[in-house]
Structure formats: structure tokens, C-alpha cells
Amino acid sequence: xxxxxxxxxxxxxxxxxxxxxxxxxxxxxxxxxxxxxxxxxxxxxxxxxxxxxxxxxxxxxxxxxxxxxxxxxxxxxxxxxxxxxxxxxxxxxxxxxxxxxxxxxxxxxxxxxxxxxxxxxxxxxxxxxxxxxxxxxxxxxxxxxxxxxxxxxxxxxxxxxxxxxxxxxxxxxxxxxxxxxxxxxxxxxxxxxxxxxxxxxxxxxxxxxxxxxxxxxxxxxxxxxxxxxxxxxxxxxxxxxxxxxxxxxxxxxxxxxxxxxxxxxxxxxxxxxxxxxxxxxxxxxxxxxxxxxxxxxxxxxxxxxxxxxxxxx
Amino acid sequence: xxxxxxxxxxxxxxxxxxxxxxxxxxxxxxxxxxxxxxxxxxxxxxxxxxxxxxxxxxxxxxxxxxxxxxxxxxxxxxxxxxxxxxxxxxxxxxxxxxxxxxxxxxxxxxxxxxxxxxxxxxxxxxxxxxxxxxxxxxxxxxxxxxxxxxxxxxxxxxxxxxxxxxxxxxxxxxxxxxxxxxxxxxxxxxxxxxxxxxxxxxxxxxxxxxxxxxxxxxxxxxxxxxxxxxxxxxxxxxxxxxxxxxxxxxxxxxxxxxxxxxxxxxxxxxxxxxxxxxxxxxxxxxxxxxxxxxxxxxxxxxxxxxxxxxxxx
Numbered sequence: 001x002x003x004x005x006x007x008x009x010x011x012x013x014x015x016x017x018x019x020x021x022x023x024x025x026x027x028x029x030x031x032x033x034x035x036x037x038x039x040x041x042x043x044x045x046x047x048x049x050x051x052x053x054x055x056x057x058x059x060x061x062x063x064x065x066x067x068x069x070x071x072x073x074x075x076x077x078x079x080x081x082x083x084x085x086x087x088x089x090x091x092x093x094x095x096x097x098x099x100x101x102x103x104x105x106x107x108x109x110x111x112x113x114x115x116x117x118x119x120x121x122x123x124x125x126x127x128x129x130x131x132x133x134x135x136x137x138x139x140x141x142x143x144x145x146x147x148x149x150x151x152x153x154x155x156x157x158x159x160x161x162x163x164x165x166x167x168x169x170x171x172x173x174x175x176x177x178x179x180x181x182x183x184x185x186x187x188x189x190x191x192x193x194x195x196x197x198x199x200x201x202x203x204x205x206x207x208x209x210x211x212x213x214x215x216x217x218x219x220x221x222x223x224x225x226x227x228x229x230x231x232x233x234x235x236x237x238x239x240x241x242x243x244x245x246x247x248x249x250x251x252x253x254x255x256x257x258x259x260x261x262x263x264x265x266x267x268x269x270x271x272x273x274x275x276x277x278x279x280x281x282x283x284x285x286x287x288x289x290x291x292x293x294x295x296x297x298x299x300x301x302x303x304x305x306x307x308x309x310x311x312x313x
Numbered sequence: 314x315x316x317x318x319x320x321x322x323x324x325x326x327x328x329x330x331x332x333x334x335x336x337x338x339x340x341x342x343x344x345x346x347x348x349x350x351x352x353x354x355x356x357x358x359x360x361x362x363x364x365x366x367x368x369x370x371x372x373x374x375x376x377x378x379x380x381x382x383x384x385x386x387x388x389x390x391x392x393x394x395x396x397x398x399x400x401x402x403x404x405x406x407x408x409x410x411x412x413x414x415x416x417x418x419x420x421x422x423x424x425x426x427x428x429x430x431x432x433x434x435x436x437x438x439x440x441x442x443x444x445x446x447x448x449x450x451x452x453x454x455x456x457x458x459x460x461x462x463x464x465x466x467x468x469x470x471x472x473x474x475x476x477x478x479x480x481x482x483x484x485x486x487x488x489x490x491x492x493x494x495x496x497x498x499x500x501x502x503x504x505x506x507x508x509x510x511x512x513x514x515x516x517x518x519x520x521x522x523x524x525x526x527x528x529x530x531x532x533x534x535x536x537x538x539x540x541x542x543x544x545x546x547x548x549x550x551x552x553x554x555x556x557x558x559x560x561x562x563x564x565x566x567x568x569x570x571x572x573x574x575x576x577x578x579x580x581x582x583x584x585x586x587x588x589x590x591x592x593x594x595x596x597x598x599x600x601x602x603x604x605x606x607x608x609x610x611x612x613x614x615x616x617x618x619x620x621x622x623x624x625x626x
Contacts, residue, residue, distance in 0.1 A: 031617050038615035053366075259610035260603070267609060268593055271620040275588035278624065280581055290573070296580060297572035302351035304344050307584040311591065 005036045008135050013108065016135045020110060023127045028277060034127055041133035047241055048158030049143045055166045056190045059228035061143050065101050066231070067238050068139050076108040076137040078128055080121060080144040080154055108137065122153040123269040129157055130266075155183055156265040159258065160244040162186045162237070165204070167196035181207070185221050186240045192225035192233060201225055217254035219247050279310040318349045321448050326421065329448045333423060336440040341590060347440055354446035360554055361471030362456045368479045369503045372541035374456050378414050379544070380551050381452050389421040389450040391441055393434060393457040393467055421450065435466040436582040442470055443579075468496055469578040472571065473557040475499045475550070477539075478517070480509035494520070498534050499553045505538035505546060514538055530567035532560050592623040 007015045022030045049064075051057055061077060068075045101107040112125050125142060132140050144154050155161050163184035189201045204223050213220060222240040226233035248255040283289035292310075295301035320328045335343045362377075364370055374390060381388045414420040425438050438455060445453050457467050468474050476497035502514045517536050526533060535553040539546035561568040596602035605623075608614035 035615045035617045038617075039612045042612050256607070256610070260606045263606040263609035263616070264593070266616045267606070267619055267623075268589055270616040271592055271623060272585040272589055274617075274620045274624055276581055276585055279584055280577070293573040293576040293580070294569070296576035297569070299352045299355050302348045303576070303579040303583040304348045304351075304587075306580055307587045310580075310584060311587055 001033055001036070004033055008037060008131065009040055011136045013105070016131050017108075017110075019131050020128045023131070024112065024124045026124075034130060037134040038130055041130050044129075044133040044137055044140045045241075045245060046129060046133070046157065046159045047139065047141045048155040048161040049141060049164060050155055050161065051164030051188075051190075052166065052169065055164045055169075056228045057143055057164050060164055060188065060190060060226065060234075060237075061141060062101070063226075063228050063231050063234045064141065064238070065107055067234050069101070069104065069106065073138040074106045074108075074136070076110070076132045076140045078110055078112050078125055078132075078140065078142045080112045080125060080142065108132065120269070120273070122157075122265075123273050125154045126157050126266050126269055153265065153269070157262060159248070159262070160185045160241050162188055162241065164188045164190050165200060167191055167194045167200050169200060185219065185244050186237070187221055187223040188233075188237055189223065189225045190228055192227045197225055217251045219244065219251075219254065275311070314346055314349070317346055321350060321444065322353055324449045326418070329444050330421075330423075332444050333441045336444070337425065337437045339437075347443060350447040351443055354443050357442075357446040357450055357453045358554075358558060359442060359446070359470065359472045360452065360454045361468040361474040362454060362477060363468055363474065364477030364501075364503075365479065365482065368477045368482075369541045370456055370477050373477055373501065373503060373539065373547075373550075374454060375414070376539075376541050376544050376547045377454065377551070378420055380547050382414070382417065382419065386451040387419045387421075387449070388452045388454065389423070389445045391423055391425050391438055391445075391453065391455045393425045393438060393455065421445065433582070433586070435470075435578075436586050438467045439470050439579050439582055466578065466582070470575060472561070472575070473498045473554050475501055475554065477501045477503050478513060479504055480507045480513050482513060498532065498557050499550070500534055500536040501539045501546075501550055502536065503539045503541055505540045510538055530564045532557065532564075532567065588624070 004015050004019070008019065019030060019033060023034070047064075049057055049061060058079075061079075065075050065077065101109065110128065112121060112128065129140055129142065142154060142158055161183050163181075163186070165187060167189065187201075187204050189197050189204070191197065201223050208220060208223075211220075212218070222243065224233055224236045224240050226237055228234070248258060280289075292301065292306055296303055296306055317328050317332070321332065332343060332346060336347070360377075362370055362374060371392075374392075378388050378390065414422065423441070425434060425441065442453055442455065455467060455471055474496050476494075476499070478500060480502065500514075500517050502510050502517070504510065514536050521533060521536075524533075525531070535556065537546055537549045537553050539550055541547070561571060593602075605614065605619055609616055609619055
């Protein structure tokens, strides 16, 4: 294990990649390794990119990789977008869009999935971020479709969340009551050449005007128009993302609160997976546990009472 | 509370609907009510319907509702399909497809979402199923996009899982290694009039030929061709779903194992939510807990050690 820690900290890709695979598999024996790596992290710029399907997230990601690489940064991408229940067709398509970076040893691209029964995608993605962070990747981009609950949880792992919006989605944006709008630190109105882009950008700005900006540590999300196909606006998008980082550096209270939120997210996922492992996974095959399941199935016990009994030992 | 239990058991829609809303909100005060209702359930036929986006699940659902209603059954639909992060555009579209059933008091249609921080979509959907089951709905159909992890977990709540496949998805089906294929009890090749439907159905049959059918309680999933737009094949699909139910009635060992799997799924979700609530949610605002979060954020503590300490009291 010690040698794994050393090679991963030295930035070697293969052991890190193997560890991420085991994390996805829900392999519990990697916990000591993750634990040892954790204290070496904390330097990476963690960016989340989310938005509806078809808004052009993969093409944006491709452009962002190119821009970060031009700055000499090592870039890791975690893509969480399993649109097909079968082979992950969309992911394959996405990868093709980023294919020009495949031979670049300073770009790490990984599609995240979970094959394990315990623990979830949010936990696996969070742990993959920790591995890459410890391994010295300077930018870690988490790309999600941002629709399911798991995806929203995942996005809480990012320091800066970019919400990609398509022209015409403005009405939806205005109608959105809570949740996704609140977690965006930067808006990217993509496909800016398309009709309605200007109007959509304005609608987002107007919506932001309604927010209370009086707090000393209020961050107003910039709205950037991008055209991922030809790279227009990408520079401004990078500036907006970096602007958020500078803001956090100069607003310690806001930064502490953001860090706490991310710590809470990691802790929640870890705790859920530990609890499921300890009280359910570890008892698989156990005769008494089988009886509990049969009692629930037979309606002699309800799952709440059973779960409370398990938790209380 | 006692009066709520009575009105819900009597089949009144409003209190059941209100309770499901509170379940989605992650309102913990409803647990005693859920607990009281649980032992009254167990009679409903719970069907899961999943498949890739665009395969025609909502139109299939619409046809299934019509067929079940023709049999005089009361039908509840839980749709888990938030394709837009904003207003749930896809759900609105889906609802329109089922709109002819809106005025039918014996059809309950609900789009599931979670707004609460603790507990997830799988837990909320599972609890909604329990409420509807206790309330005497004879068929409960859970419709999911079946792509994300939460959706796969949700589908484990169903007694019979229908996987809808589009013509041409056959190659994907063959390439699929694990997971979704194994949970299907019935395959519906929808859009059967389209080219490639026959070939896709054959590929699924061939794949099923490779399975070991020698076990006494082996259920071979039927492959049904459907055309949801005009209702062709829906009768056969209903027969396949009912066939699975009869199979379970005549194979007690297989039925017990299936019930155990569902009990395990409910117990896991309940336990995770209880643990997150007890060890994290209940400590919100607590100074010592804030310190734990700050220690994790500051890399003085790792989330695994912190979670273990919390779990061990």
C-alpha cells in the first residue's frame, strides 16, 4: 500500500487509474489507501460542468481542456453521463469529441460509473476527485448531465460550478424555482451564434438582479456567451472560473462556508456507504439478517423499525 | 395521525398525495405514519418500466394504463424522469402523453422528485410505493429513464421489470455486460413497425439462450414486440407481466428470494437516510460538528475516519 501511495503522489497515471477503477467497483479494501491520500489533496481547482442534454457540454469540455493545456496545466476530466443503460453510448460519443486530447499524457479522461452494490456514484466520483487531487492534477473537471439526484450531489464536490444553458432555455431558467440555479457560480450560454442567445443571457442577468447582493461575501455569477464549436468565449469562461477562485481567496468567510459544504457532502456519502456496509453488506448470508429481510417482506416488521434496530446495534 | 392512516387506507387520494409530497420533501415527521401504513401493504402488483430516453416509455405507459383500466384495475404511475434540470420539461411532455387519463379518478399519476437534502429519490419512490400499496392501488407502475444509479436502485422495488428497447438497440444489448439486462423480467421491443425490430428481438432471444436455464426456478424473460402508438402488442405485454406474477405464485423459492431482494433495497435506503439524519442532519448547526467539517476541509481529518467516529458514537 505504501508504494501505491508513493507512486500515486508522484503523479503516475496507472496506479491512480487502477485505484479509481476499484473505487467504482465499490472495493472496500481501498479505504486505507484513500485515507492516506486524502491529506495530500486540497490544491486542485475543482470545476463542475452541468446542463441539459444536448447543450454542448462535451464540446465545451474539449475547448476548456485545450485552453487549460495552453496554460500548461494538467487537466483531469470525470464524465458522469450514462445516457444509455447499455454500453454508455453517449459517453463514447463524448469521448470522441475530446479525442484530440487522448494522446496527451497531461490530460486524464475518465467516464464514471458504479458497478458496486454499496455506495453510489456520488461517493465514487468524490473519491476519484480525491485521488486525482492528491496525484497533483491541477484542474479537475467533473462533467455531469445534471439531471438526476446523484448528479446534483456530485456537483457539490466542485469549487466552481458552471451551468451550461442553450439559447431558448431562458424561459425554463426563469421558471426554475430552486436547486440547480442556486448552485451555479458561472453561467455559460452556449451555441451563442444561435438565435435567442442574447435574450437568454439577458433573462439570466435579470433573474440575478432579483437576488440580494448586499452581503459582503456575495458572489454574482457571471454570464458568459460561448460558442464551443469554434472556441469563441472560452477565454472569458476561463476568466470567470478563475475569477471565482480569486473571489474565494479574498473572501475567507465565503471560502470557509464553501469548503464546509463540500466536506459535508463527502462526509455524508462516506457515512451512508459505511453504514450500508457495516449494517447490511457485512451481514449478507447471515441467518439473522435473512430473517430480518423475511420479516420485512412478510410485513411482520417495517423497514424503519428494522433500520433503527440495526443502527442501535 | 390515526385519522390519516384511516383515510389513506380507505383509498382517499388527497391525504395519500399529501403524504407522498412530504416524503419527497424529506419530511422526517412522516415516519410514524409510513410505519403504520407499511403492514397494510403487500397486495399491489408493482411493475417497473425502464429503457433509454426516446424509446417510447411514456406512450407505452399510456397504453398500459388503458389496458389495466379496461380490466377494471386502479392504476398508479410514479414517473421518475427529470430530463431537464429546470422545470422537468420531459415530465411535462410525458404527462401530456398520458393526459387522456387525467380525469379518471382511478388513475393516479405522479412525477417523482426530491427536494429534501437527506435521503434520496430511491427512498422517496420506495416510500411512495408503500403509501399507494397500502391505499389499495392494484397496479403501481414505476417509470424511470433507467440510466442513472438512482433509477437502477428504484427499479429494484418492482416485482416485475419491463425493459423497453428500441429497434437497433440490439447491438447495445449484446454489448451490455451486466446490470440492466439482468434485472429485466420482460423485454418490450417497442416501435415494432420500425426496421430492425425483428432483428433486435432475435438478438435478445439469442442472448437469453446463453443463460443457464437448468435451475428449477429459472424465469426466462419473454420478448414482446410492441407498437405503443397504436397499442399493438400491449395485450401480449400485459400477459407477459401477469405471467411473471403467476410464475412467482407457483415458485415459492424464487418468490421469497425476489421479496428478500426488495426488502433489502428498502432497508438499505431507509438505513442510509436514518444514518445521514442521525449523524449529520441532526447535528447541523452544532459547534462540534462544524469543527469536524472544518477539520475535513482543512485536511486534518479524512472523511473515512470522521464517518467511522460518528458511526461509533
